[in-house]
Amino acid sequence: MIFYFSGTGNSYRAATALAAALGEERVIAIADAVADRTFGYRLTAGEPLGFVFPVYCYSLPQTVTDFLAHLQLTGAADPYVFAVITCGECTGNAAGVLTGRLKSLGLKISASFGLVMPNNSIPWYPADTGAQADRIRRAADVRLVDIAAAVKTRQTVEDRSTAGKMPGLHTALAARSYQKYRHTSHFSVAPFCTGCGRCAEVCPDRIIKSKTNGSPEWTAPQCSLCLACMNRCPNQSIFYDGSAGRGGQWFDPEYRSFLRNR
C-alpha cells in the first residue's frame, strides 16, 4: 500500500511508478483520505507500506502530518516501511521528522529516499520548465527503478544524498516559517483571472471554491501550500504576496490528465 501526497504531480508520478514496479494496487491519495476522513487501513501479510510526498520547507506537508496524526493501521504487524521524499534540491531532515511521526504509530521506517524532481516553489525560486524539467524527470525515472529494486528486496536504506548541510538545523529553523507561509491570506487573484476553475479542480486540500464569476476563493485560513493553484493557473493570475512568482510554472502534464479523468 502506497500513500502519496502531491500538489503538482511529481510525487504522484513517483508513487505510481513505484506501484507499477512493485505490483502494488493500492495507491492512496493522502489529501482525499484527510478530506474524506478515511483513516483506517488494513495491511496484508508481507505488503510493504510506502509514503511518497514532497518536502515543504525541509519538512512534511501539513496534510501529511494531519494524516499521520489520525492513521489507524491494522493487519500485518511490523511491515516493511519505506518513504520517498521528492524535492527541488534538498530535503533537510524531513526523513527524520517522518521517522518520529511513524514511531508514534508504532512503525519503524526501513528505507527512506530523497528524490530530486522539478521545482514548484515559485514564490521563492523559478520553476524548472522545458528541457530542464525533462532532464530532471528522466533522471528521477532512472532513480525510481533503483528505489523500486531496493524496496522489492526489502533493503535498509538511509539515503542522505539530498539532506544537504546541517539538515537538522534547516528543518528546525524552517518549521515556523512554513506555518506562517501557509496562511491563505498570502494569495490574491489578478483582475485578468478568467474564472476557468482549474485552481479549484487541482487543490488537493479541496479548500478553493469558485465564486459565481468563477474566480477562486480560499475557504480555510491555512492550506498545505502545495502551490498547485499557482502552478496550474493557465494565465498566471494567482499571486502569492502580490507576485506571480520568480518565473515559470511547473505542473506535470501526466498528472494534469489524471486529474481530468478521475
Ligand SMILES: Cc1cc2nc3c(=O)[nH]c(=O)nc-3n(C[C@H](O)[C@H](O)[C@H](O)COP(=O)(O)O)c2cc1C
Ligand atoms: C511550499 C513549498 C516548500 C518547498 N520546500 C522545499 C524544500 O525545503 N526543499 C526543496 O528541495 N524543495 C522544496 N520545495 C519543492 C518541492 O518539494 C518539489 O518541487 C516537489 O517535487 C513537488 O512535488 P509535487 O509535484 O508532488 O507537489 C517546496 C515546494 C513548496 C510548494
